[in-house]
Amino acid sequence: MARVWLTAPLTALLLFAFSSAVSSCPPSDLAALLAFKSAVRESNGGIFNSWTGTDCCRNWYGVSCDRNSRRVAEISLRAGPVYTTFEKPFRPGYMSGSISPEICKLTYLSSIIITDWQGISGEIPRCITSLSFLRIIDLTGNRISGTLPADIGRLRYLTLLSAADNVIAGEIPPSLTSVTGLMYLDLRNNQISGPIPQSLGRLQMLSRVLLSGNQISGPIPRSFCDIYRLVDLDLSNNRLLGPIPEALGRMKVLSTLKLDNNRLSGSIPASLLGSGISELNLSHNYLEGNIPDSFGGTSYFTLLDLSYNNLRGPIPKSMSSSSYVGFLDFSHNHLCGPIPSSYSDADASSFDYNDCLCGKPLKAC
Numbered sequence: 001m002a003r004v005w006l007t008a009p010l011t012a013l014l015l016f017a018f019s020s021a022v023s024s025c026p027p028s029d030l031a032a033l034l035a036f037k038s039a040v041r042e043s044n045g046g047i048f049n050s051w052t053g054t055d056c057c058r059n060w061y062g063v064s065c066d067r068n069s070r071r072v073a074e075i076s077l078r079a080g081p082v083y084t085t086f087e088k089p090f091r092p093g094y095m096s097g098s099i100s101p102e103i104c105k106l107t108y109l110s111s112i113i114i115t116d117w118q119g120i121s122g123e124i125p126r127c128i129t130s131l132s133f134l135r136i137i138d139l140t141g142n143r144i145s146g147t148l149p150a151d152i153g154r155l156r157y158l159t160l161l162s163a164a165d166n167v168i169a170g171e172i173p174p175s176l177t178s179v180t181g182l183m184y185l186d187l188r189n190n191q192i193s194g195p196i197p198q199s200l201g202r203l204q205m206l207s208r209v210l211l212s213g214n215q216i217s218g219p220i221p222r223s224f225c226d227i228y229r230l231v232d233l234d235l236s237n238n239r240l241l242g243p244i245p246e247a248l249g250r251m252k253v254l255s256t257l258k259l260d261n262n263r264l265s266g267s268i269p270a271s272l273l274g275s276g277i278s279e280l281n282l283s284h285n286y287l288e289g290n291i292p293d294s295f296g297g298t299s300y301f302t303l304l305d306l307s308y309n310n311l312r313g314p315i316p317k318s319m320s321s322s323s324y325v326g327f328l329d330f331s332h333n334h335l336c337g338p339i340p341s342s343y344s345d346a347d348a349s350s351f352d353y354n355d356c357l358c359g360k361p362l363k364a365c
Contacts, residue, residue, distance in 0.1 A: 025056040025065055029072045032105040033063065036075075040097030040120065047077065047095075071108035073133075079116040079141070098122030099144075104130055110157075116141035123147075124163070129154045138162045140186070145169070148187075153178030162186040164210070169193065172216075177202045188234070189213035196235075201226040212236040212258065220245055220259070227251075234258040236281065244268070244282070249275040260284050260305065268306070270294040277301075283329065284308040291335075295319045301326060308332040315340060315357070330354070338365050 033056050037048055050061040056072060057065035064074040079095065096119035103112070104127035112128075114120060115138055123146030124139065134155050144166040152161075153175025161179075164186045171194030172187070183205050192214040200209075201223025207230060216238040224233065225247035231254065240262040248257060249271025256279040257272070264285040270292035272280060283305045290313035291306065299322035307329040314337035315330065328343065328350050336356040343350075344360035351357050358365035 024054055025070050025072060027054075029106055030054060030056050032102045033060075033072065033075075035102035036100045039100035039102075040095055042095045066108060069108065072106045073108055074111040074113075075103070075106075075109065076111060076113040077115075077117075078113060079118075094119050096120065099125055099139075101125040101127050104128060107131065108133055110134060111136040111138075113138045114142070115139065115162075119143060121145065124149060124168075131155070132157070134158055136160045139166065141165045143167060147171075148173050148176075150175065152176055155179060156181070158182055159205075160184040163190065164188040166190055171195070172197055172211075174199075176200075179203065181205055183229075184208050186210040187214065192216060194218070196221050199223060203227065204229065206230055208232040210234045212238065214238055216240065219243075220248075220264075222247065224248065225251060228253070230254055232256040235262070237261040240264055242266070244272070244287075246271055248272065249277070251275070255279065257281070268292055268311075274299055279303045281305040282309070286310060288312070290314075291316055291330075293318045295322045297321060297323055300324045301328075303327045305329045306333070311335060312355075314338070319343075330357075 037051060042048060047061060050059055056063055057070055062075060062077040063072060065071060066073045095117035098121055104125055109131050110133045113136060118141060120142035121144060124144060126149055129149050129151045135157050138160060140162050144163065145168065147170030148168060150173050152173050156179065158179045159181055161182060168190040169192065172192060174197050177197050177199045180203060182203050185206060188210050193216065195218030196216060198221045200221055204227060206227050212234045219242035220240055222245050225245055230251060233254065236258040243266035244259065244264055246269040249269050254277055257277050258281045260281040260283040262285055264287060267289035268282065268287055268291060273292055274294045274296045276298060278300055279302055281303060287309040288311065291311055293316035295316060295318040304325055311333040315335060317340065320340045320342045328346055330351055331349060332353045335354040339351055339357055339359040339362065346361055348361040351362055
């Protein structure tokens with residue numbers, strides 16, 4: 001009996017030590033997180049106050065672990081007010097520094113979210129493409145420079161890639177077209193140049209493609225029209241050339257199409273005006289010819305902006321048969337003829353600076 005009494009506490013102690021080891025994150029993950037922390041500076045000194053102790057899976061702000069393996073699965077550090085109903089608002093200050101390549105030692109990472117800190121600079125670590133479980137990369141709203149990793153196509157499970165509002169340069173890597181599960185692509189407001197990969201249409205799961213505010217050149221790839229899930233396409237404020245693909249107007253779920261402030265030429269495809277697109281902005285281009293007389297009952301525009309082009313001829317009579325036209329701007333063209341009476345209450349600035357438009361809200365014909 002004495003032996004049992006002596007060994008029982010020892011057994012309990014061993015079990016406690018074993019369970020503590022299992023519940024802690026691995027030393028390699030702990031070291032990688034501390035290296036990440038050492039590469040950044042946060043002005044309020046508050047966000048990393050919880051990063052203490054040896055168990056990075058327990059109450060470390062912005063760190064989540066897999067329940068079974070206890071490996072770090074997510075880093076989520078948002079500076080903006082994005083919270084669930086049950087989260088206590090936490091508004092840290094300005095963060096600077098860079099993303100340490102040591103982050104690539106967190107081999108079970110599925111999400112990297114470091115957004116809206118304004119001061120995170122340096123390049124995206126090249127080794128990030130070795131993190132085969134990555135599903136989300138969101139680095140929006142920083143000062144990240146360099147280029148997108150050339151071999152980003154290795155991230156076969158990636159569903160969201162957002163690096164908007166940074167200073168990233170270079171071209172969109174052709175390998176990106178291998179990430180066939182990608183649903184959300186947001187590279188707005190960077191310094192990206194070169195053409196859009198012609199085979200981007202291989203990404204059949206894409207629902208949003210936001211590339212505005214860059215220096216992208218070349219034509220609009222015809223393959224965009226093959227992305228049957230695409231809802232939002234924003235290519236505005238770039239240097240795109242050539243015609244608008246007519247098939248864009250035959251896409252089943254496309255709702256927003258922004259092509260303004262480019263160098264597009266040719267005529268407006270008739271399919272766009274009778275489509276299900278609700279926000280259509282083609283302003284500030286070199287489009288010419290007549291506005292197609294192809295409006296109809298399916299035409300429902302919350303915004304229709306064709307201003308600052310070289311359009312001629314009359315405003316189509318079929319526009320009056322549209323279900324709805326909200327904000328409207330046909331100014332700064334060469335249009336001529338009467339304004340449909342159904343738009344007599346529109347602002348005069350919507351029709352100004354044309355050759356000979358007349359009728360309310362302009363002067364009488």
